[in-house]
Amino acid sequence: MSTHFDATLDVKGAKCPMPLVKSRKAIGDLPVGHVLQVIATDRGSIADFQGWATTAKNIRLIAQETTAEGGQDLYVHYLERTA
């Protein structure tokens, strides 16, 4: 399964709160309707991105995936800027 995205943000190795801080900034730089892919290694990002998307004003969480790369779990989030 592949989800369409327009830009990607690599926050591998970044610890909380930085994945979210950087995602907030990156999505603010995208046009409305575009999708940001965020690649994180922090397992807590799954629940945190879900919570963030429910409270944020202009973000929709389209999908979340867990994959692995070199023995490390990756948590991939797809966020659409809605306004």
Next chain:
Amino acid sequence: MTDLSLMPAPAATAAPAAVAPLTTAPAAPAVAPAVVTAAVTAAELYAKLLADAPLLIVDVRNPAEFARMRIEGREALDVLNIPYYAFIEDEDDAAAPIPTDREVVVVCAKEGSSEYVAELLAARGMAVSYLAGGFPAWGNHVDVRDVAAGAWGKVIQIARPARGDLSFVVVSDGAAAVIDPLRHTAVYHDTIAAAGASLAVVLDTHVHADHISGGPALAAATGAPYHVHAYDAIHPIDMLPATIPYTSLDDGQTFPIGAVTVTAHWFPGHTLGQFNFRLDAPDGTSALFTGDGIFLRSFGRPDLGGKGEAWTPLLYESLTERLPAIVHPHTLILPAHFSALDEAGADGVFSAPYAAVAATNDALRHRDLAEFTAYVLGHLPVFPPEYVQIKRVNIGLLEAGEQLADELELGKNICALSE
């Protein structure tokens, strides 16, 4: 106005990068000096909670984590759950519910987000610190203090406050007993060594459902025997026997520990093999390690073995007949759990003489068996599904590494009837 001479010398390889921004940075508008927030350790936080300091905890974890387990205090503590991402989304909005005149401690899942939010709040003029090590530091914090002492030795309470778990070390004349030890055993080794004693016996009042016992590990490390009753060494749901080494208990069996004697008393109800252990010291000091038999304000629920209907009458007999027969009015009741921090005095000790417990514990109010059964059935909290798993771990039917053990022990114990 930065005095560079006070800054630590950068490593040689980093020097160019560190210097460059200073020489090229444009003149920034004058800003307030960098805000410094302090980290508070779990031990410092616990001392403030026990002293009932009027703290405001701002818990910035997500709501699901907050719902599973939160920091609880006595009267004066207030807790707000404002996820850290709310501050990233709209700082003014997120900070609005926080009074500016309170001492604030920010808490998060690890540490980074609480430090981040603490700095935002400090910049807004608040008195704020953050919990070092995040929630795991609180969850694993262990508190050690004396309960009773005399020429014979002492009883030491070892608590894991986040979960409401209590365990005990008895030391007397170079010998030690550990009762209901918790999973991480280093504190018992340290406490016994500090008292100049060696471990004579490890006693579990019962096979616990809410936390993983440190008993088998302590026994394996020291060669001391590990005692738990054989009834509890059969998993009540699986009906499979324990694979760990243990020695059963006899009703009335005594264990000499230096100058004191510990006597085992069968106390079925919470589990079929639940025992209480009474300590008698030469000076008349008497204490009853009740496990999950009776707590200071409640008693152990009889349904965690899946046999609540069969075990409730046993529990009734234990509370109404067995308990009065094995205590004096001054016997200190020392349970394996507390439900609320105000069950401790300001000294952090969770104990009360039996006479006080009998007078104040509503769960002990006189009832006939039918009334008692109705009371029990009306006050059963949820049955956490992981409790079946924990019992498997405790008798060796399931291996749990550190991560699984941490997950099984999430949240506070739910061993007592609800109030």
